[in-house]
Amino acid sequence: MEVTGLAYLVKGEMSEMRYGDHANGYVILSEIGEGGMSIVYLARNRQHGNKVVVKQLKDQLATDTEFVGRFRQAATIMRELRHPNLASVITYIEKSGDCLMVEEFLPGGSLADLIDRGETISEHQALSWCRDVLRAVDYAHQNGVVHRDLKPGNLMLDDHGTIKVTDFGIAKAFGGPRLTRTRAEMGTAAYMSPEQIRNPQKAYHLTDVYSMGVVLYELLTLRVPFQRDSDFNTKQAVVKEPPPLPRDLNPNISKELEGIVLKALRKDPSQRYGGCAEFASRIDFYLKGVPPVTRGPAEWVRERTWKAALLVLVAVFAFLVFALLVVLRALT
Ligand SMILES: Nc1ncnc2c1ncn2[C@@H]1O[C@H](COP(=O)(O)OP(=O)(O)O)[C@@H](O)[C@H]1O
């Protein structure tokens, strides 16, 4: 029997695998979950002893060359990015037909887990998480990666309670091979933007703004704006219906905060925030009650020039007073 990749390892017939050089040596400890795209394993780095997760692309996707190309590109870019709220991609391995992404292990679980457990999430906590996530997503956008699948299941906590975004750029566009739907995949339609539903290839940075609007809506009201009995009906509602007002679901939400959420959920992308950074600043403003810094460099320069002119004026005035005193003394 030819032995290749993880499929063999997880059957328990071997406890250790090494891919490539020593730095790529990981011991698979257990399978911790399965999502729409990948099977997730807990593993230990042989050299450093720290735990990581290894995400193995599902077989149907690993044979789709177009998808693998996009997955590889996203993984390669993500490996270079460092942000406190991005789950670090440690390395990416393609070996014997397997596509494996090695990622930082996040033991705190996902926001989906917290919601499912019915844990109380304060408004302040929800807003802080969303602001931090939006800043990380914006940083990725600046580096050319769109997430495409932002949802509570992809927002995870590390052991310090810091929120981290996982699974950048790996969402499956329609039209590829049909995947067996897992429980984890159910409900993803609720986070898709209207333009993404109409044309999955059109997912771009404002799509991520929309999905984070859904996440914030859910954290504040404990339900997503659109959830119907089938994905088809959910998608129809996302495209056509206005979202129920958050304040009708949770009267503790202020009118201002309701407006912040609804702006992200506008059907027309051009009516949303201009990007994740703007959405994050708006939330930060709400949290701190301080207007976001909007002054451009030109204004700073103008202000600095004005201050310098004032200083010169004061100096000239002081000199004139001094000269006058000297002259007066000389005359008397
Ligand atoms: N970096 C990580 N650390 C710990 N658990 C993770 C990590 N990434 C994913 N998981 C867990 O693995 C499971 C499957 O994840 P994933 O394949 O990303 O599915 P999903 O489609 O829900 O995003 C989930 O239970 C998720 O919580």
Ligand SMILES: [Mg+2]
């Ligand atoms: Mg995920």
